[in-house]
Amino acid sequence: MRRRCEFSADECEGGTRTLALSGPLTVSTVGLLERDLRAAQGSFSAIDLSQVTAIDTVGAWLAYRLADDCQAPIVGASDQAQRLINAVSGDRDDMALTPDRPPVLRRVLDSVGTYVSGSGAGIYAFLGFMGQLILAIGSLIRHPRRFRYKALVHQMELVGVSALGIIGLMSFLVGIVIAQQGAVQLEQFGAEIYTINLTGRISFRELGVLMTAIMVAGRSGSAFAAQIGTMKLTEEVDAMRTIGVSPMEALVVPRVMASTLMMILLGFYASLCAILGGATISTLTLGIPFMTFLIRIQEVVPMHDLYVGLIKAPVFGAIVALSGCYQGMQVEGNSEEVGLRTTIAVVQAIFAVIVLDAFFAVFFTEVGWG
Structure with a gap:
């Protein structure tokens, strides 16, 4: 595994550029990466994460922020990366956990049982x-x-x-x-x-x-x-x-x-x-x-x-x-x-x-x- 995350900007048809990230995109590597990205100013048509070997919440937040600033889609993200990006972006529809509330009678009996036991x-x-x-x-x-x-x-x-x-x-x-x-x-x-x-x-x-x-x-x-x-x-x-x-x-x-x-x-x-x-x-x-x-x-x-x-x-x-x-x-x-x-x-x-x-x-x- 590479010790730091790197990026490259590839020219595409129409003069647009794709930002490709490679290596680990984690809290320990995004510091230098963010500094380099600020130096390489420009707009990108897509954020490619296909070569990212590891990602955590901080890396997902950086990728989401880049995509949001450039109004560009994120492509090539793994399942883990996509789940983290959805979490940090607030898009939790596919992650929402809404446990079923037990019926009233069951809740009453459960409370009574807990009280009696206590x-x-x-x-x-x-x-x-x-x-x-x-x-x-x-x-x-x-x-x-x-x-x-x-x-x-x-x-x-x-x-x-x-x-x-x-x-x-x-x-x-x-x-x-x-x-x-x-x-x-x-x-x-x-x-x-x-x-x-x-x-x-x-x-x-x-x-x-x-x-x-x-x-x-x-x-x-x-x-x-x-x-x-x-x-x-x-x-x-x-x-x-x-x-x-x-x-x-x-x-x-x-x-x-x-x-x-x-x-x-x-x-x-x-x-x-x-x-x-x-x-x-x-x-x-x-x-x-x-x-x-x-x-x-x-x-x-x-x-x-x-x-x-x-x-x-x-x-x-x-x-x-x-x-x-x-x-x-x-x-x-x-x-x-x-x-x-x-x-x-x-x-x-x-x-x-x-x-x-x-x-x-x-x-x-x-x-x-x-």
């Missing part, structure tokens, strides 16, 4: 994560000096103390809505006084702890996923393992414990704020004195309603923290994964909390705490 793998991975957490807790029980008390207190502050304002305001407004809408419906039967029963029982049993769990999932659960996910990307988690520090003990256990413990207090606090909101709107619109509302709450709300809320709260808190920490530990690849995993953590936590709340409602009804 769900099974996700459950398996989550169970493995739970096993690691249990082992980490057992290790800390055997070696209590390794437990990071300052990290626990810091997370309790972030999950609980910093959230008092937003959760209190939200619960207060929810209490107003419950009392107002309940009074409108009960007024049809002349039973506005039962607005107190409605507000008290719903606040302690359901909405107080449920709305708090949703707020904690959106606020703290997302923060857990983003913080741990970022540490995974920056290889801080790997560095912790390298120096002998367990990421489960240092990162996950304090967050899970803080969320579990603070949800009990936040749930009770949210219930009280909701009752205060109901008492406020009842005083303004129903004519029920504020203190009368609070005293009546003690009479009409049974103690087991309070216990129901206190039992749900730590379970919801643990679910929120586990979801956030698990998704954070699954981050890998790039920063886009952090946002994706954070979104998944919040959605999964809220979904799990609502499903568990439904199971709790049925369970407590069956045991006589309905």
Whole structure:
């Protein structure tokens, strides 16, 4: 094979010239060839590639440009050369690949199958994560000096103390809505006084702890996923393992414990704020004195309603923290994964909390705490 590409201009009948290229027409040879072609100015009636021994995309582009400038046809091109010339010229009609789109039913079933398969793998991975957490807790029980008390207190502050304002305001407004809408419906039967029963029982049993769990999932659960996910990307988690520090003990256990413990207090606090909101709107619109509302709450709300809320709260808190920490530990690849995993953590936590709340409602009804 010749080491460089050469050209010759042959005179034809009528005074026209044919440009004949010979040798390899590749990226390593077109540099000198293009310089020589610029020096040999003129117009050609055809570009002959019959003597070209090798060609690549760059050589095909040069041949196409010469033919386009001279408005001349390309002759003698091999099948490979012609395919490359068609590609660089934009003429892809004979190369177009348009795969058949599967029917809608097949695509739906394929998506469902992929989701189910991924769900099974996700459950398996989550169970493995739970096993690691249990082992980490057992290790800390055997070696209590390794437990990071300052990290626990810091997370309790972030999950609980910093959230008092937003959760209190939200619960207060929810209490107003419950009392107002309940009074409108009960007024049809002349039973506005039962607005107190409605507000008290719903606040302690359901909405107080449920709305708090949703707020904690959106606020703290997302923060857990983003913080741990970022540490995974920056290889801080790997560095912790390298120096002998367990990421489960240092990162996950304090967050899970803080969320579990603070949800009990936040749930009770949210219930009280909701009752205060109901008492406020009842005083303004129903004519029920504020203190009368609070005293009546003690009479009409049974103690087991309070216990129901206190039992749900730590379970919801643990679910929120586990979801956030698990998704954070699954981050890998790039920063886009952090946002994706954070979104998944919040959605999964809220979904799990609502499903568990439904199971709790049925369970407590069956045991006589309905």
